[in-house]
Amino acid sequence: MISIDHIQEILNKWEQIDDEIWAKIICMQRNxxxxxxxxxxxxxxxxxxxxxxxxxxxxxxxxxxxxxxxxVKRAKRxxxxxxxxxxxxxxxxxxxxxxxxxxFIRGWHRDANSxxxxxxxxxxxxxxxxxxxxxxxxxxxxxxxxxxxxxxxDRRKLENQCICAIAFVKDSTNVLDLPVWCxxxxxxxxxxxxxxxxxSKSFQVR
Numbered sequence: 672m673i674s675i676d677h678i679q680e681i682l683n684k685w686e687q688i689d690d691e692i693w694a695k696i697i698c699m700q701r702n703x704x705x706x707x708x709x710x711x712x713x714x715x716x717x718x719x720x721x722x723x724x725x726x727x728x729x730x731x732x733x734x735x736x737x738x739x740x741x742x743v744k745r746a747k748r749x750x751x752x753x754x755x756x757x758x759x760x761x762x763x764x765x766x767x768x769x770x771x772x773x774x775f776i777r778g779w780h781r782d783a784n785s786x787x788x789x790x791x792x793x794x795x796x797x798x799x800x801x802x803x804x805x806x807x808x809x810x811x812x813x814x815x816x817x818x819x820x821x822x823x824x825d826r827r828k829l830e831n832q833c834i835c836a837i838a839f840v841k842d843s844t845n846v847l848d849l850p851v852w853c854x855x856x857x858x859x860x861x862x863x864x865x866x867x868x869x870x871s872k873s874f875q876v877r
Contacts (some may be wrong), residue, residue: 677856678830682870688858693758697854698731700743702847706734714757717837717853718769719750731839731851746840746850754797754837756805762859764806764835768797776805777836777852785811785832785860795842805835806857815867826868833860 681688681695694710696717708724716728723733732747752769759765768774779786779795786795787804797803811832818824838852846852 677834677854678861681856681858681861685865693857693859694756694764695854695856695858696729697856698729698734699852699854700736700738700850701740703737705731705736710756710758714755716753716755716769718753719747719839729853731853740850742841743850750839750851753839756855758857758859762806762808762857762863763804764855764857765802766797766805766837767802768799770839771799772840773797773842774840775838775842777838777842777846777849783814783828783832785814786835805837805855806833806860808860811860812863815864819868824868826864826870829864829868830861833857833864 677697688709689711691711692709693713696708696710696715697704698706706724708729712727718728718730719732720728720730721733722728722730731750731753736743749772751771754774755767755769757765774797776786776790776795776797778784779791785807787807787810789803790805814832815829818829833856835855835857836852837855838849841850843849
């Protein structure tokens with residue numbers, strides 16, 4: 672997953688990010704970043720409208736596409752109502768599929784992740800109109816505690832767990848084959864990680 676640069680961007684601008692912001696959303700087409708937005712409202716819709724970003728929803732057809740790619744165009748036409756994502760008072764991120772077309776959560780098979788058991792059990796394929804926990808804060812906190820007990824805590828591994836990826840219409844083992852997808856970076860989780868394992872105190876074996 673293309674994640675290291677996205678996390679570093681946030682850390683570089685950390686002091687400029689308002690306390691109310693809970694996530695950074697990055698809209699992708701294959702390996703191209705199309706748009707980015709900071710989520711302040713607790714509930715955010717990501718759909719196939721042409722509205723762009725208005726603070727409460729992201730319309731994925733509202734951004735210009737640099738790719739003259741028939742699969743990307745077809746996928747964008749089928750996103751429909753997309754998904755609704757929200758953060759709860761504990762820092763969990765909840766997702767509900769509203770689209771008639773398939774929606775997939777990436778990375779459910781990785782050993783180290785902060786996805787909920789519900790997402791893993793359905794192999795990342797969301798059921799229609801069912802709310803599931805996308806990011807499990809308790810699982811993440813347990814992962815941080817476990818990592819801190821190791822001789823060389825790997826901060827990057829934990830940072831990567833703050834990122835969830837949602838693919839619309841089509842899934843693939845190769846990220847470059849995903850026509851339309853979004854990264855959701857949980858800034859609440861990153862903040863907790865910063866307090867427990869500051870960047871200057873992280874160690875990595877090269």
